Amino acid sequence: MNYFSELGLSQTICEVLEQLGFEKPTPIQEQAIPLLLQHHTTDFIGLAQTGTGKTAAFGLPLIELMNEDQKTTQAIIMSPTRELGQQTAKQIDEFVVRHKKLNVEVVYGGVDITRQIKALKKPTQIVVATPGRLIDLMKRKAISLSDVKYVVLDEADEMLNMGFKEDIDEIISHTQEDRAIWLFSATMPREIRGIIDKYMSNPHEVSVDAGQKSNKDISHEYVVTKSANKLAAVRRFLDIQPDMRGIMFCRTKRETQEIADQFSTWGYGVEALHGDLSQNQRDAVMKRFKSRSMQLLIATDVAARGIDVNDLTHVFHHTLPDQLDSYTHRSGRTGRAGKKGISLAFINPREGRKIKDLERKIKVNFELVEVPNKKQMKYSRLNHWSKLILQTKVAQDVEEIIANLDQDLVNLSQKELLERLITLQLDHLSTDGAGGEPNDLNEETGQAQRNEERNKPSDPNADQRFFINVGEIDGVTKADLIHFVTDVANIDSKKINQVDVKKNCSFFYVDKAEKKGFAEKFDGIMVNERAIRVNEDHDGPPQRRPRKEFNHGGGGASNFGRKRRNDRPKSRSRRR
């Protein structure tokens, strides 16, 4: 007997689980599995946070309930995105290894449908699908839902968020009256109640309380910095922790891409993940992230939802989410499998309230940490460098090399040599990444007035500077850019001035008479399958000095950001 067999699962499944390293059921599995096995014709609602093992909670009972000798599709699992669908199918595939006659297939949009049609010709008892593609396949008669006994709505809240309500309606309307609907979700927005009332009768409901099981392995931290200094602050945290691997959440697709572009120009291993990328691009990004060839994935909530990547040391919140629930999902990407993780929010001085709300709602304590200043950065980098030295294996022919060196160097004392080496190294380790970046990036919360200059509407009598995500690497010249911009915006080229073509992006000024609504004219414009983005640039001239090369790999100081006391007096009077 093991834990799983006590839930009513078969010997075969229990053995497979053991091989997969599933020792003990998670709370949602413990509660859902026996219910679903016994009352499988009853509708079911399961609520639990991301990462709590919902796939096995419905996948294992489904496998047990399949009729292996029947070749038709008996269960559909609906999934909001291709990535989640693939992940679910992969997990269920692992569960069915010993059920030779059971087949699982995953279908999703954005790729050639004919291959999927062909795949569905063989007996496929369990189909994982994104809603749109499933409807397509139904219309083409590649799949029939008439024998479907179980419809799983996985990540139901996310499917509704993504506007799949009507597709779900249509799919369910093609199933038999006596099918059961199992709905799994991390949150319970009102729209889900709508689905429940419409399609379910007396469902069983299991909910694993989020407050109760808040993850002890995650420490929640925040820094307070001006919005204009946020990226500089993020960069210091990346620098000081070259070993970190994490996700940074941003609010919009556009912001996500821009931030990723900016960090790439600075030379960091980052990439963006958001809904404007094609499916293939998203797959490639996830593959690189999983293979650890990037330090930071910069993502929107939707794109990163439910993605199962372990070993993340950090979750950054470039902006806090509007919905507090999302905070839990985001931070739940770290602190997995018993490892410690840090969830770090970058807030501006007006957002102190949000931290308090989160503390109340999800019952965790946030710790205020300090953005390291330039001196701390310097020491952290030197520390990292000294660790590298200590770890270095001495080359074999080093004796011979020394013998041939300038004797003046060889005769230096250890102290003299060290002093010189450090001084040289300091030149490499410039801590002033972008010209003129303030030494201290920390702010206090609760100072709305301090942000006036940033938030005041731009002067209506001045020309406006704009950013565009096209640059040298796209092969554009100043003239091309002016031509393109005036063409799309339908304005005279005299209205565009001071065009500045950078490596990855460009800047230009638009005459005051034309600046209103200018950026919006580029919405939806594509060039070579790439979405063009234009927006107002309020940060003044771009940082001109490129970051000096800094070794992001290996070793590294682990204690960044002195912790600040949460009750630090507000009157620490700097610039006031």
Ligand code: ADP
């Ligand atoms: P959710 O759907 O709730 O976000 P998943 O089903 O994707 O969570 O599971 C998250 C991860 O935890 C997966 O890698 C899965 O294989 C693993 N997992 C799930 N249940 C268990 C368990 N009982 N023991 C060990 N690992 C588990």
Ligand code: MG
């Ligand atoms: Mg899931």
